[in-house]
Amino acid sequence: MNRLYHYPLSPFSRKVRLSLAEKRIEVELTQERYWEKDPDFLRRNPAGKVPVLRLGNKLMSESTAICEYLEQAYPNPPLLPRDPDAAYEARRLVGWFDDTFYHECTVKLVGERVFRKVMGTGYPDSTNVKAGSRAVRFHLDYMTGLLEKRRWLAGNEMTLADFAAAAQMSCLDYISDVDWNRSEVVKDWYAKIKSRPAFRTLLADQVPGFLPPAHYADLDF
Template structure:
């Protein structure tokens, strides 16, 4: 069976889960506690990070973007990158935006500081970073809302990895009840549409010991 090594609150792992589910590619999830630095896992990915996808033939692919590009090339029937050069360029641009800019300015400041730093014994949460995360969320929601109002999907006419990259970050934050959905109605409506897709069911069923999601997390209509 194909195996995806992951952490439940990693938006990068969630992006890969969404891509696999949308493409209807069966896989098994395995939680990897990367801080334990297991030799067997380091043999798969010397960087010691998740996600890592191990194919049935033993091929191991690390890094969420590398995995998603591999999946689109290896299983092309349902494309998540678009068909034309222009479409693919826009998908790549937005995936980079959400995984880099949104990830650093919002997700890391909230998820890492509020929910992961202290349990891992790496110090107390940084209040300034948390405040910056909440402040940065508003302009990012405005970007998502503008894209959602301008196009059928974030990158254009078709659902793409750009939608899943954005939704992966937002679903992680939403699980921790860190999203103010009143910030932008168009962004909220887009997220409601995408979390209604069958590919999202696995994420909505996630439950993490010691951290319960808000009641609206799995509610398709909020």
């Protein structure tokens, strides 16, 4: 049985879940409280991070490496363009959302509002929360600039870049930290990707003690 060790509000887990679902690869989901450093989990990934994918007899970690493997092993439907320039742009944006967006927005908002309580590391740092809220506005404007020229973030076809972005944005949306009124074009993009069958299991996620807002699972939000 294929199995994905994940945590519901891990954007990197979500990126892999979206890729697996889009390619119709069935996996069992096992929720992993990775910060507790369970010895069994550390044997699967000594880095102590999610996601970890068991696919057949392979055990794989690092979300982008997993997605790149899936792209080569299961090329249809494609999530990376064959054209080198278009593939570069998709990979560039995957890096942007996995790194820049994650550290400037997700860590400062989801990390402070949710993970501090879940991990038992204290109360939210208001300075980080304010910085994260400012950064979200910047990133929404950046995405607006891209989507005003393209149908999807990296071009006219949906790519892994859209899944990387939606994985981060959906974590923020779970705690109502995205002002969807700021950009109609970004809201339309998110509505399109949120309506895909691959997104269904993400919309059913819940973290104990943190109920998502009503619009979170609403496809017509």
